[in-house]
Amino acid sequence: MRDFPSCFGENGVQVADSSSSGTNKAAQNLVTCVYQCKLHGRSCLITVTWTKNLMGQGLSVAIDDSTNQCICRVDIKPWLFSKRKGSKNLDSDSGKIDISWDFSNAKFGSGPEPVEDFFLAVAFNKEMALLLGDMKKEAYKKIDNSPVDSNAVFIAKREHIFGKKFYGAKAQFFDKGQMHDVSIECDTVDLKDPSLVIRIDSKTVMQIKRLKWKFRGNHTILVDGLPVEVFWDVHNWLFGNSMGNAVFMFQTCLSSEKFWASQSIFDPSKLSWSYSHQLREYQLQGLGFSLVLYAWKNE
Known part of the structure; x- marks a missing residue:
């Protein structure tokens, strides 16, 4: 099995692994999704991790290049998730990365992932690399880009x-x-x-x-x-x-x-x-x- 990206550190696992060693199951309520995309011709992996624990719900977005080197990572801690709408602008060696989200009216099921009324967008030099959720118009308006579908492919989930x-x-x-x-x-x-x-x-x-x-x-x-x-x-x-x-x-x-x-x-x-x-x-x-x-x- 392919390991999960290096940005996720010790959480990159193989099937024979017994997962993390902690015994607090509340802290284990997380979902990790990996998407493969191209950022201006470069193959990259975007890892989105949704978490839910006693402190609330959180989010992590990590971007790796084709050599598994971490380009950037953004963490939205559970106690900050009350700020359910926001963005991060980061500069990398290859260009500008914009990460935007809106969970103001998001609906959640039993797990940590939002179900509807939300968006999470990752753009590279104003080009949409990953767009999750059903609020696509709002996402493109936030990124200030024309509505062109991203090329991301969903390749792994944990x-x-x-x-x-x-x-x-x-x-x-x-x-x-x-x-x-x-x-x-x-x-x-x-x-x-x-x-x-x-x-x-x-x-x-x-x-x-x-x-x-x-x-x-x-x-x-x-x-x-x-x-x-x-x-x-x-x-x-x-x-x-x-x-x-x-x-x-x-x-x-x-x-x-x-x-x-x-x-x-x-x-x-x-x-x-x-x-x-x-x-x-x-x-x-x-x-x-x-x-x-x-x-x-x-x-």
């Missing part, structure tokens, strides 16, 4: 989820793809032979029995007719302490070898033109998508 037996998340398995409900079911309490079940939109796509022998592994499933590799590590749930978490990663199989090898396991007619076209575009760019879920058991 999220902490909580539950006792059932764990849920929403995911797009490629940029601008269909939103899906991901459900993980695993009961490890007083069971001699626990099993792991993963469902996409309530449909069972994977079931692992004899989990104590298969506490780590990988399996290929199909989502929207495309292969997705699922990796899991539930060692902490079965053999660790009560504060441990399991790790799941969903990785789109966008290498041409894996994609064409998978053609024999599903009906090609189910692969719509839009999906296949976008798949080819991503292959040309060398992009895939990774969703990493850290599943914590509620006490």
Whole structure:
């Protein structure tokens, strides 16, 4: 799996990692999204981290260049998030970076990410690099730029989820793809032979029995007719302490070898033109998508 950008420091992880070592689960309520874009021809990664804890909700935006060198980072601390509207103007070696946001009327769900009535914009020399949210007109007005869509591609997401037996998340398995409900079911309490079940939109796509022998592994499933590799590590749930978490990663199989090898396991007619076209575009760019879920058991 691709590591997360260096700007995120110790939070760059691999699927075998057990996530951060802290035991305060309130501090773990965060979502990290990584976007690949071009800033005046330069390939860059923009990492947006949404956080929620007892102090409130916060936001971090970090920009890395193609060598994983941090170009800039802006942190909006939870206790400052009451200032839900603002901007930061930064100078880099290559030009001016503008980061603007408006969460004045934003609506939030159970997680730290805003759901609607907000925008977060990142511009480089007045050229829109990343635009999140549904208030696009307000964002372009703030950046003082004509409404031209950004070229950012959503390539990775990391999220902490909580539950006792059932764990849920929403995911797009490629940029601008269909939103899906991901459900993980695993009961490890007083069971001699626990099993792991993963469902996409309530449909069972994977079931692992004899989990104590298969506490780590990988399996290929199909989502929207495309292969997705699922990796899991539930060692902490079965053999660790009560504060441990399991790790799941969903990785789109966008290498041409894996994609064409998978053609024999599903009906090609189910692969719509839009999906296949976008798949080819991503292959040309060398992009895939990774969703990493850290599943914590509620006490």
